[in-house]
Amino acid sequence: MTIQFNKESFRGDYTFHNSDWAIQRFPFPFHEDSYMYSVNMEQHRGGPEGSVYEKRFDVDEHYVSEMHDRALVLAEDPLRCQSLPHMTLAGWDLLELIMVAKSEDYPELFELHRNGDTWRWVNKPMEIDDTFTFLDETTLPYGPMEYITRQAQGDWCVLDQRDDMLWMDAGMVTTQADWSLDFDIGMNFFEWHAPVPLAHEMGIFKRALKFLLNIQQGAPARRLNWTMTVNPLLDTSPENYHKWGVQKTTLTPKNIGAKQHLRVELQTFFRLPRSNALVFPIRCYLIAFQDLVTIPKWGRRLHRVIRDLPDELATYKGFIANRPMMLDYLSRYDDGLATSPGVWPDLEIEPELQK
Amino acid sequence: MSRFTFPDSIASRPVYGTLEPKQGKAHLMIADAEGAEALLDLGMHNPDIFKNSHVIFIPKDTGQTYIGSLADLDPEQFYVGPSYDASVPRIRRVLSGAHMGLQVYLAGTEGLIGQAQNEAMQAGIPHTAIQSEHRGSVARRMQCVHCKGITEDVTTDPFVCSHCGLNLFVRDHYSRRLAAFQGVRVDAEDPGNIPVPVELYS
Ligand code: HEM
Numbered sequence: 001m002t003i004q005f006n007k008e009s010f011r012g013d014y015t016f017h018n019s020d021w022a023i024q025r026f027p028f029p030f031h032e033d034s035y036m037y038s039v040n041m042e043q044h045r046g047g048p049e050g051s052v053y054e055k056r057f058d059v060d061e062h063y064v065s066e067m068h069d070r071a072l073v074l075a076e077d078p079l080r081c082q083s084l085p086h087m088t089l090a091g092w093d094l095l096e097l098i099m100v101a102k103s104e105d106y107p108e109l110f111e112l113h114r115n116g117d118t119w120r121w122v123n124k125p126m127e128i129d130d131t132f133t134f135l136d137e138t139t140l141p142y143g144p145m146e147y148i149t150r151q152a153q154g155d156w157c158v159l160d161q162r163d164d165m166l167w168m169d170a171g172m173v174t175t176q177a178d179w180s181l182d183f184d185i186g187m188n189f190f191e192w193h194a195p196v197p198l199a200h201e202m203g204i205f206k207r208a209l210k211f212l213l214n215i216q217q218g219a220p221a222r223r224l225n226w227t228m229t230v231n232p233l234l235d236t237s238p239e240n241y242h243k244w245g246v247q248k249t250t251l252t253p254k255n256i257g258a259k260q261h262l263r264v265e266l267q268t269f270f271r272l273p274r275s276n277a278l279v280f281p282i283r284c285y286l287i288a289f290q291d292l293v294t295i296p297k298w299g300r301r302l303h304r305v306i307r308d309l310p311d312e313l314a315t316y317k318g319f320i321a322n323r324p325m326m327l328d329y330l331s332r333y334d335d336g337l338a339t340s341p342g343v344w345p346d347l348e349i350e351p352e353l354q355k
Numbered sequence: 356m357s358r359f360t361f362p363d364s365i366a367s368r369p370v371y372g373t374l375e376p377k378q379g380k381a382h383l384m385i386a387d388a389e390g391a392e393a394l395l396d397l398g399m400h401n402p403d404i405f406k407n408s409h410v411i412f413i414p415k416d417t418g419q420t421y422i423g424s425l426a427d428l429d430p431e432q433f434y435v436g437p438s439y440d441a442s443v444p445r446i447r448r449v450l451s452g453a454h455m456g457l458q459v460y461l462a463g464t465e466g467l468i469g470q471a472q473n474e475a476m477q478a479g480i481p482h483t484a485i486q487s488e489h490r491g492s493v494a495r496r497m498q499c500v501h502c503k504g505i506t507e508d509v510t511t512d513p514f515v516c517s518h519c520g521l522n523l524f525v526r527d528h529y530s531r532r533l534a535a536f537q538g539v540r541v542d543a544e545d546p547g548n549i550p551v552p553v554e555l556y557s
Contacts, residue, residue, distance in 0.1 A: 183537055194367035195365060195526075238501075239500060241539060245543030
């Protein structure tokens with residue numbers, strides 16, 4: 001299908017919205033009626049047609065507006081994109097991976113013409129048509145990682161692998177769930193995960209790291225993570241928390257359906273060929289509660305998950321104060337009926353709300 | 356007693372050991388305030404290593420207390436500086452001229468240890484090869500995550516950012532690159548509601 005790109009904002013007047021198409025393909029993260037941290041990783045080998053898992057890097061109706069939002073964030077704070085000096089080769093690897101994937105997966109939107117080291121990149125939605133020399137930084141307006149991730153939705157962490165460890169040595173991070181690249185750059189896998197509750201004690205990070213260290217080129221993996229955001233604000237950064245934190249207090253029983261968003265991250269893992277670095281795209285999807293509950297199964301399930309979520313997780317994810325109001329709202333969409341296993345909407349088999 | 360046992364914390368928070376003599380042609384020892392006691396303890400059992408040692412000491416508010424006894428260890432080079440910042444060019448010069456096998460010993464406050472460790476890392480010494488021993492104040496070097504300014508010697512939680520003036524709470528999340536803990540606005544979700552500051556670890 002051809003994608004109609006929304007003209008919308010993720011700040012100020014918050015005109016962000018999901019079409020029916022975007023709602024139905026939303027990556028609902030709960031495969032059962034409860035949630036706890038786990039090593040939830042699987043191969044990233046496509047998925048059902050039209051789903052966010054189908055392509056290597058999903059492009060959707062928010063693409064152009066998200067890239068505009070990223071440019072605004074970077075203009076205000078260039079520290080959101082950083083690369084330690086030894087990571088330039090990995091940046092080129094990433095540029096190649098994204099250009100090849102986008103041009104193969106979305107030929108009507110992106111074109112890559114390679115003639116030896118002379119590459120021509122055409123990005124039709126963003127009206128970009130650039131010719132440059134591969135591996136020659138002077139021929140691009142930004143470093144290779146910054147150049148390409150200004151044109152690719154989601155955040156990007158580029159991890160150097162050495163001493164059986166991953167090091168966060170480069171990244172483009174403007175749509176993050178409240179963590180700072182500028183603070184975390186240079187840290188190792190256990191250090192940047194330090195603030196996460198319970199998961200260390202459960203051995204999750206040890207097992208996850210082992211899995212990641214062994215990811216091979218051409219065999220990417222993926223997982224989902226989620227949190228909650230009031231207003232469709234992409235830039236929930238610690239840097240700006242002193243400005244956006246107060247928005248959490250603007251929820252009321254009347255506006256919660258429109259204002260409260262479930263925020264889901266589709267995280268994928270790709271090995272890069274020349275640098276042996278690992279790239280970790282974190283693609284953020286937002287959905288308003290009022291849109292989510294139009295899928296009866298999801299409404300039922302989200303209520304149960306949020307109700308039974310351990311306090312530590314609700315606190316870490318920053319919504320413990322608003323949880324009672326969320327539950328008041330969500331309980332209206334939970335009639336107690338059983339839900340089908342798995343994450344899909346199952347509109348044909350799930351009954352309408354019996355309330 | 357200048358030793359403090361930090362409670363268990365998260366994985367990014369540094370942990371400190373007890374200085375031990377290492378084989379090496381040269382030794383660089385950097386300490387501030389009560390950190391001097393760690394060097395004196397080291398010297399008590401291993402006076403020999405000071406023959407090849409360069410000791411850099413910043414007394415802070417300990418004044419003359421330790422200077423005489425450190426001098427008695429008879430280091431090859433002994434420098435007493437008025438502040439850590441003032442000693443940085445010297446530290447960089449020593450590290451840039453260092454040969455393989457230079458042993459680095461750091462002692463004193465977390466701010467000094469973190470910053471000096473950073474200098475040594477930039478000179479190519481892996482952080483795991485650098486010894487450190489905490490002594491004295493539990494004050495922290497804090498970065499304001501909002502304005503990026505560093506506030507030195509923070510002893511209370513919350514505290515006021517010395518650059519942008521926001522009231523920040525003290526996290527245990529620590530960056531070796533910045534040699535600082537993270538400070539985050541404490542009243543972001545309830546502007547003006549600032550808890551009464553309490554001493555760290557009180
Ligand atoms: C190498 C790629 C990865 C990167 C760069 C990364 C990065 C991060 C960061 C920056 C945070 C926020 C920590 C904070 O509060 O400051 C986080 C949270 C988390 N990460 Fe990772 N992560 C990676 C892989 C994984 C994997 C493979 C798992 C598998 C279990 C995982 C599990 C988690 C969990 C459970 C949280 C807490 C999220 C929440 O409750 O909202 N991460 N990650």
